Amino acid sequence: MKKILFVCHGNICRSPMAEFVMKDLVEKAGLEDQFYIESAATSTEEIGNEVYPPAKRKLGEHGISCKGKTARQMTRNDYQRFDLLIGMDDWNIRNMTRIAGGDPEGKIHKLLDYTSRKGNVADPWYTGDFEATWIDVIEGCQELLKRLS
Numbered sequence: 001m002k003k004i005l006f007v008c009h010g011n012i013c014r015s016p017m018a019e020f021v022m023k024d025l026v027e028k029a030g031l032e033d034q035f036y037i038e039s040a041a042t043s044t045e046e047i048g049n050e051v052y053p054p055a056k057r058k059l060g061e062h063g064i065s066c067k068g069k070t071a072r073q074m075t076r077n078d079y080q081r082f083d084l085l086i087g088m089d090d091w092n093i094r095n096m097t098r099i100a101g102g103d104p105e106g107k108i109h110k111l112l113d114y115t116s117r118k119g120n121v122a123d124p125w126y127t128g129d130f131e132a133t134w135i136d137v138i139e140g141c142q143e144l145l146k147r148l149s
Helices: 014-028 053-061 076-081 090-101 128-147
Strands: 002-008 035-041 084-087 108-110
Touching: 002 014, 002 076, 002 090, 014 035, 014 053, 014 128, 035 090, 053 128, 076 090, 090 108
Parallel strands: 002 035, 002 084, 084 108
Antiparallel strands: none
């Protein structure tokens, strides 16, 4: 079983979008028994909070529910629990590596590194552009699933 943890700053926008998009893609491919997927934050600011309403709405537009998801912080133990830890931007990667105490097994990657257009997933917290984030997340997750299945 491939275990994936998606990570962003607060775990209320980008990483839960990636978590639930990936779960949806895996389910549609009939691969649920081959994947375990979660998401987490690098910060403590939003712990316990639900997915940000505009992110929830964007997922809902595509028939994807994130009901019951609340933000949690990544822990050092997550590095051992998961096969891949996927960050949304450079800042996330730095913080994930710090929390994990390094990346000796090469498990930490950016989501868009799996696509032909490397870079950072658009952060809707600052832009309000959840469509741009959706495009980044869906493309990244589709390409990640292709590589892993």
